[in-house]
Amino acid sequence: MSIIRPETVDDWWDVEALYDLCFAPGREALSSYRLRDNVDPVAPLCMVMRDNADILGGAIRFWPVLVGDYSVLLLGPVAVHPTRQGEGVGGQLIRTSMYTAQDLGWHRVLLVGDEPYYSRFGFKKLTGVMMPPPTNPERVLGYELVPDAWHGVQGTVRKFDRALDQSTD
Numbered sequence: 001m002s003i004i005r006p007e008t009v010d011d012w013w014d015v016e017a018l019y020d021l022c023f024a025p026g027r028e029a030l031s032s033y034r035l036r037d038n039v040d041p042v043a044p045l046c047m048v049m050r051d052n053a054d055i056l057g058g059a060i061r062f063w064p065v066l067v068g069d070y071s072v073l074l075l076g077p078v079a080v081h082p083t084r085q086g087e088g089v090g091g092q093l094i095r096t097s098m099y100t101a102q103d104l105g106w107h108r109v110l111l112v113g114d115e116p117y118y119s120r121f122g123f124k125k126l127t128g129v130m131m132p133p134p135t136n137p138e139r140v141l142g143y144e145l146v147p148d149a150w151h152g153v154q155g156t157v158r159k160f161d162r163a164l165d166q167s168t169d
Contacts, residue, residue: 064160128154
């Protein structure tokens with residue numbers, strides 16, 4: 001039996017080690033990490049899955065970003081320990097966190113990933129939304145937590161700054 005719960009300070013080292021295992025230490029060189037520098041993650045959406053022995057099976061984090069005048073959730077990274085892959089851990093983390101995001105009043109989610117995998121959760125390729133280079137535009141995907149949430153949202157994804165965030169959603 002495993003349980004999904006919010007990530008705590010005590011989880012931090014285990015989660016970082018899992019991300020390094022799954023993505024290699026060079027993961028922080030990706031352009032998406034520049035959007036996270038000195039920005040707090042959305043804590044209620046950062047979750048871990050641990051088993052009865054308290055062993056970390058997976059983790060997911062979300063960060064606020066801006067696209068045009070709109071606040072957007074940037075999903076990622078999401079990682080599953082290699083010994084737990086194929087068990088649905090990633091899907092459970094994604095679904096649970098997305099339900100929570102909707103309950104918290106967020107409207108849209110963005111990620112950079114493989115459309116064949118993420119389409120099963122309802123993600124679709126976004127047009128008019130550009131991640132900082134060198135991101136492949138074919139991998140920029142979005143999900144609407146409320147109907148038509150991506151309608152009219154266009155522009156370059158920017159680092160979140162509360163002073164710049166004028167959106168109501």
